[in-house]
Amino acid sequence: MFLTFGSNETNELVSIHAVKSGKTALACPFCKQPLIAKKGAQKEHHFAHAGNTCATSKDAIQSAQLPTFDTFELLTKAEQTYLERRGKYKHKDIFYFSSLNATVEMLDRLGILEVEYHEDNAYTERVERVNASLKALNRSFIVNGKPSQALTDIFNAIMPMTGHDLTKEWQELRSAKATSISRKYHQNKLDKQRSLSQFINAQNFWFDCHYKRTAYTSPHALPLLSAKFEQLNEQHLYLFEFNAVQDDQTIQFYKIGMTTREPAQRLAEVQQMLKPHIKI
Numbered sequence: 414m415f416l417t418f419g420s421n422e423t424n425e426l427v428s429i430h431a432v433k434s435g436k437t438a439l440a441c442p443f444c445k446q447p448l449i450a451k452k453g454a455q456k457e458h459h460f461a462h463a464g465n466t467c468a469t470s471k472d473a474i475q476s477a478q479l480p481t482f483d484t485f486e487l488l489t490k491a492e493q494t495y496l497e498r499r500g501k502y503k504h505k506d507i508f509y510f511s512s513l514n515a516t517v518e519m520l521d522r523l524g525i526l527e528v529e530y531h532e533d534n535a536y537t538e539r540v541e542r543v544n545a546s547l548k549a550l551n552r553s554f555i556v557n558g559k560p561s562q563a564l565t566d567i568f569n570a571i572m573p574m575t576g577h578d579l580t581k582e583w584q585e586l587r588s589a590k591a592t593s594i595s596r597k598y599h600q601n602k603l604d605k606q607r608s609l610s611q612f613i614n615a616q617n618f619w620f621d622c623h624y625k626r627t628a629y630t631s632p633h634a635l636p637l638l639s640a641k642f643e644q645l646n647e648q649h650l651y652l653f654e655f656n657a658v659q660d661d662q663t664i665q666f667y668k669i670g671m672t673t674r675e676p677a678q679r680l681a682e683v684q685q686m687l688k689p690h691i692k693i
Contacts, residue, residue, distance in 0.1 A: 415459030
């Protein structure tokens, strides 16, 4: 996984495909170090930091990865488990597991579940007051309105003394009372698609889910992810068929890929690359 976008002087993201190999006038979108364009023949074209690669860019690259086209149902194991069980039982009858509430909430955010919540009468006021106090102590204690892992570790450490599972009590302040699986989820399951247009619609649905998850879990990676989406929409999918001669034998092979240029231009480029090796 590589950094494929750099930031120009006006903080716009520029693709690796728009620059020449070598030193560039671009900077890392996160640490602002100068970037070097690496455009060799073996690895994916990418940017490298002129110095040490910053940890923030590594995390953003991971968070902004686009899923492969043949595994577009972007669900975690817990989310898959819940949906399988929900297909057989009502929500209230599903056996509790540790990440149940968080799983239901995420599926709700993705638009896969429609959730009716049971909230404590003073839920909003209590949580806002506690959040404000915890942030005053340490801003990292609260992430997306929830206890961070560091705060959860503290809750677990003091549980033997307090006799309270504060993590569980926090989760139970706002729990799902009933759920229903969105019709869109069933419509966009990959094994239900029977035509190219249906498959494209399903991909758009899962792309949207992927964007919503990233917006919630890694908002700092959204500009990079958005740039990747835009670039993907500008590309052409191509399939080239070649009949070539090698060692006096005729062979047939195919090349499949994507390009931001016109397919004819890419074909001429591929033919030029093949000339030293085979007769086309």
